[in-house]
Amino acid sequence: MPIARPSRHRNRAAALALISTGIAASVVLTGLPAAHATPSSQAVVAEVYGGGGNSGATLTNDFVELANAGSAAYDLAGYSVQYLPGSPSAASKWQATALTGAIAPGGRYLVSESAGTGGTTPLPAADASGSIAMSGTSGTIALVNGTTPLTCITAADCAADPRVVDLVGFGTAVVREGSGPATGASNTASVARGASLADTDDNAADLTAGAPTPVNAAGQTPGGGGTDPTPDPEPTEPGTTRIHDIQGTTRVSPLKGQTVTRVPGIVTGVRTTGSKGYWIQDPEADADARTSEGVFVYTGSVTPTVAVGDKVLVTGKVSEYYPGTGSQSVTEVTAPTTAVLSAGNALPAPVTLDAATVPAAYAPDAAGGSIEGLPLDPARYALDFYEAHEGELARFSDARVVGGTTQYHEVWVTVKPDENPTRRGGTVYGSYDQPNTGRIKVMSIGAGADVPAADVGDRLAGTTTGAIDYDGFGGYNLQATQLGTLVDKGLEREVTRKQKGGELAVATYNVENLDPTDPADKFARLADGVVTHLSSPDIVALEEIQDDNGAADDGTVAAGQTLQKFTDAIVAAGGPRYSWRSVDPTDGTDGGEPGGNIRQVFLFNPHRVQFTDRAGGDATTAVKAVKTRKGAELSVSPGRINPGSEAWNASRKPLVGEFRFHGKPVFVIANHFNSKGGDQPLHSVNQQPVRSSETQRKLQATEVNTFVKSLLAADRDANVVVLGDLNDYEFSGTVSTLTSGGVLKDLLTTLPKSERYTYVYEGNSQSLDHILLSPALRRFDYDVVHINAEFADQASDHDPQIVRIKPDGC
Incomplete structure (x- = not known):
């Protein structure tokens, strides 16, 4: 999974798909748990x-x-x-x-x-x-x-x-x-x-x-208390409070919880769907760069009746809305009363977003603590810059798309064309302290369909203008009132070369919660990825294969129907008839979508490679490395690494298989490590964000590292391939733990930095999927095959990758 997403505010259907966790998006309209005593004791x-x-x-x-x-x-x-x-x-x-x-x-x-x-x-x-x-x-x-x-x-x-x-x-x-x-x-x-x-x-x-019967703590009913609101004596004259007074010099309004009266501003944008309301901006700015001159006026379920260009006076209560756990807040005026003084007024000039205005540093480092109370420094930090312009009009020109348009009609662009570019047009995420400050999400303030279907590398030509807003799914964004024109750069899906006779081709592919209830088109597209774009590898490690009835939680754990349907689709696409091996999990123990029972699976072409079957592997039996006169072998095959370890609580257990290629044993370990669920987002109010999920992944990496060491102890020249969705980056503690002692080499690090990615999240091209090799496998040809992550139209949210190896003697 990518950097964690808190819940929140956006014009989208419910429950954002939790990327790489195996949890599918769904709205479950069920009742709450039964039942309190009657009557309630609370x-x-x-x-x-x-x-x-x-x-x-x-x-x-x-x-x-x-x-x-x-x-x-x-x-x-x-x-x-x-x-x-x-x-x-x-x-x-x-x-x-x-x-x-x-x-x-x-x-x-x-x-x-x-x-x-x-x-x-x-x-x-x-x-x-x-x-x-x-x-x-x-x-x-x-x-x-x-x-x-x-x-x-x-x-x-x-x-x-x-x-x-x-x-x-x-x-x-x-x-x-x-x-x-x-x-x-x-x-x-x-x-x-x-x-x-x-x-x-x-x-x-x-x-x-x-009939309503309100009663207060004193036992009073209507007529026994309360007063009519005091009428506004001067409804057409501005009060003493200005927008910059509301916004203040930190992230939280100094007027939070207070009622403000007749705040003047010009309406710059109106949102009539989702979180309804409108933005106002004061054209008479103060001299403090830290105080925004714009603010969102939240009308709740009421559709605003104001129009862009209206000059208004707004009375309401100042609030701070937190769109998710660990997120920053949005300063808003709620429950508003609005007086429109005139229409058709000129809008304030928008702030320009580009490499010259948006700082290179992302956020102040508070050692993991909150930055909420720190004075803003918009000339130094990007998060402070956006906060200091929250609610104001902003614009950018000729921006490159760095995250394909989502199903929720959002597109990520960069306003910094030279910031860590990939060779295919994206922006690579290469370290925790360089989150790429030029990224910003663009959403249409009108119909979602106004946002064009764009792929990475495309361009929004001309000018895009809108109000700067904040949500829990990516942080600061532009609520566009004017969208640039899409220029299609024609990004193509990659095709890797075919393996040669003496090369063993091993691939990994996260197929995103695949089960028989998925449409035939998904099976066909994933199959085309294997056959056409991966050139029919000898071995394919699949992640996120679900059981035979998907999310139905009825105790089913077998996945034979899922795999039969997928291998049939591969044949229909012109590929080989793959065989498969897997270990069914114990029901409900491996995380992912409830009822789905996701697991890793080996597909293999029996005409090119043989699988060594050894009975006894099941959900709870630990596979062991066995030393023999001929080298290492597995105690069970397929098997799972130490499934009783706390490292695998509510998470997928690695699948280990022993193969033979031209008579040489090759050990393949397929992984799907714990997701990033629970991590704070990059734009968290805590800086740097807390990455709590890494603790479990380090434990998982230790288990795999220990098992690989046991194989190498049995045969120092053992051919070991470790691969799969590790849900972490090549520079992470997870990967350094996995490679500790020099037992494995992460092949992503053999690529140029601009090519180290398998996934695109919030405009960052980043690595979640990996292939690692033991020291004996010195001859290899490695390729990340970009067919999904950079595109608006995806068969999966991950790109597959492949390595072609030549074990000694082959």
Whole structure:
């Protein structure tokens, strides 16, 4: 897997595919785990009303009412109530209102939210207040132990988040507890629990619709407290706060949590899908380069009615949105009230993004700590530069594409044409301290289809303009209002040469969760990759072969149907009839997509190479190196390396096989190391980011290194090929651990630095897949075959690679 992705904000379908982890993208609309005691012994969401101030409503505000069915006070310090739209996309985000105080035993607690334009009756004095504009008909409310916004957007993911204390989905909400959401919510009706506060974790059964009945901690009902909002005495005159005051000189607004009044600006962009809202920018900048003059005004589920060029005054609450764990934040004005003063105004001049303006250094090094409170230094660090222009208009010209257009209509470009270029047009990621500061993601502020299908090396000619935004899937990006013109450079998929008679061709290919339920086209394209582009290797180590029913979690572990379908496709593509060997995993123990049981598999051409079968290899038996008079051999073949080791917890175990080529034994070890899931992203608020997943990969590398040493102890001239998806870079501690003692050589390091990549992630061409050889294999010809990673249209997200070797005596 590449650098880890936190959840977040983007105009895309749910749950981004977790690259190389074996977890397929899916939205699982299932209920939360059953069930609390009835009634609940803890705090619950007792009533939800989102129709406040809407047409026909009596009450002026939305509200959430909590209750405590227990016999002791329930402390709410550090808690929040949070809201998610009823039909969230991956661009949707939770909004949070912080809570204080406690709920008395048997008591109530009232949280007021956004006011509408109608209604005549205020709520009783609220115990906590927020500015969330809830839907009157559909949404999800969560009581959360914490104030950081949740990132889950499916019922299953929210069920797995231990911070969620209680959750209510109403209307048609897909995130809900149990068999379905509570129904009947409207502008005049709330959904509420009965007097017993029954909580069986089934919203449809536990809550019913009726007239809203808000009650605060003091027992007051409407008419017993609360006041009408103070009218704005001068709605057309700017207040005293400017955008640069909101943005401040660090990553967090000095006005966070405060209401700002009549902030002036010009509308520079309007987003009507996903996370709706608009950007405003003050054309009268201050003299401090650290303070941005732009900010995003978040309107929630409400489509903005302003237009680009409108001169506006905005009143709302300043908030910091964190799109994922470890991410930086986006400064926003939420629950806005907007006054449009005039239309058709000239827009502020955009900042130019190029090699002269974007610094070479990426971020201040805080020894893994947070940079959130550090004063920005936009002349020195790229992350500080982008933060100092967050929300402002920016532009670049004639930029090279360094990451092909994704299925989510995003494309990565570089504004620095000379920064670590690959020979095919990308930008190579060559060390932890050089993340390539010229990369930026481009997304259309209009229809996603506006972003052209581009491959690495193509060019966006002319000018691209938009607001600088931030999300958890890549960090700073340009929300384009004007896209350059695509110039197709005609990147072609590579074809490697055919092996000669005395060469043993061994390849590795991650086929991305292949199972029989995949479309025939995927099998055909992967097969063409093996036959045409890899020229039908003698041995192919496959990663991410799933069991015979894919993600169905019913105990199936065999993968014979998957492999039969794939080898048939290879024959249909003009390739040989491959045989295969593998070891079925124990159900649910090897990580990857739940139910998928991914594993490594050897395909081999029996007319070119023989497999030495030795019985006894299974999911839990460790293969051993055996010393004989004729050299080393395996105790079982195929077998797995020390499968009981903690190094392989919830991860794939290496597959080891003994082959013979022209009578010479060759030992092949196929790997798929632990993913990078859980690592902080390059753009993390912690710098340098914490790469926690590397700990397990180093343990795995140690196990493989130890096994290779045992083979070499049995025969110092043993021919050993170690290959597969190591989920780490050639400069990583994982690879240095694997090669420790000189027992293996990573062939990626034999290539020029500009060619050391097998994968493209967030505009970085990087190495995840490797082939390594033991010292006896001195004669080799190695090739990374670029057919997927650089293209918008991919059969897999990995490029395969191949080595042609000549064992001594062949």
